[in-house]
Amino acid sequence: MNExxxxxxxxxxxxxxxxxxxxxxxxxxxxxxxxxxxxxxKIQERYGYGKDQAEKELKEWEDSNKYHW
Incomplete structure (x- = not known):
């Protein structure tokens, strides 16, 4: 998806x-x-997640919302 x-x-x-x-x-x-x-x-910062955990949650959210950056 473009900017x-x-x-x-x-x-x-x-x-x-x-x-x-x-x-x-x-x-x-x-x-x-x-x-x-x-x-x-920001997800990492606010929730204290490592990069892998934040990436996993964001990917799951993107997949469930049919939204890809």
Whole structure:
């Protein structure tokens, strides 16, 4: 999915992301702005996950939401 499309759908997915990872703040979402690697880092930071755990959860979320960065 190209960067323009991600930005266009970001508002929709932001709500779904916050449903899954409620500890992420609005400021976190502003920093992420549709960038997968940024989201991965914020999940690690807020939940104390290692990269592998955060990647696993994010991949599962992407698969269940039919959303690929």
């Amino acid at each position: 323009d499309r991600i930005s266009g759908n970001w508002k929709q997915f932001k709500g779904k992301i916050k449903e899954k990872w409620g500890d992420l703040t609005d400021d976190d979402m502003t920093v992420v702005e549709g960038k997968r690697e940024q989201l991965l880092g």
